[in-house]
Amino acid sequence: MQQPNVGHRVWTRRQALRTLAGALTVPPIIAALTACGSRTSSVNAGQAGPQPATGGDSTIALKSRAAGPFFCYVETLTADRPSVYGYLAPVGCQPSGAFGRGERIVFRFMVLDVSTGKYVTPDEAERVQVRLPFVGELAADYKQRGEGRVADAPWTWDYCWDVPLDYPLGTLDYGIVITLKGGASGDWKPPALVDPTRGIDTRPQIREQSA
Secondary structure, X not given: OXXXXXXXXXXXXXXXXXXXXXXXXXXXXXXXXXXOOOEOOOOOOOOOOOOOOOOOOOHHHHHHOOOOOEEEEEEEEEOOOOOOOOOOOOOOOOEOOEEEOOOEEEEEEEEEEOOOOEEOOOXXXXXXXXXXXXXXXXXXXXXXXXXXXXXXXXEEEEEEEEOOOOOOOEEOOOEEEEEEOOOOEEEEOOOOOEEHHHOEEOOOEEEOOOO
16 A cells, blocks of 8 residues: 655645635735725834825924914714705715715814914804805804704804705815904815825715715
């Protein structure tokens, strides 16, 4: 009877283990993808982190750049009421970055005067507006969240906009325009990650209305 080739069996087993280990190893290109679709690098403790890409604002330039006269915290939300076009979001009063033509967008925001460290209210503001491409500057209201139905709810600036049925699709590059009664004024735009070569744009998007 022919004896089994033990050496060949051991080599085959080792080869199989190496093959399995290679199959379970995540390729670097896949490991670099995060949930948002951007790429990052894995860094071990004690190693220098990845350096920022050259061009545009460097980290030092960004830190030294003035913040501007105003800072805003803005939410873009779905509405809990139908628009003038009859469209209603599946879930109302929820933060969203994608809106269909004909839907209502709620801009809810707070404005901070950097020079005083205080929030801007109608007592200080001559006007506060939302600037929309192809539309212009629209006067925001100052109201209590929940329309007074919730005790101690915060007061915020607010503007509801019904997206026209023929509004251009794509990025909604909005801004906030603040003018104080004393004459100080300034524009604020949300910080966004934009890279057309990679298809990245974190600004709100206008899409075609789904059937």
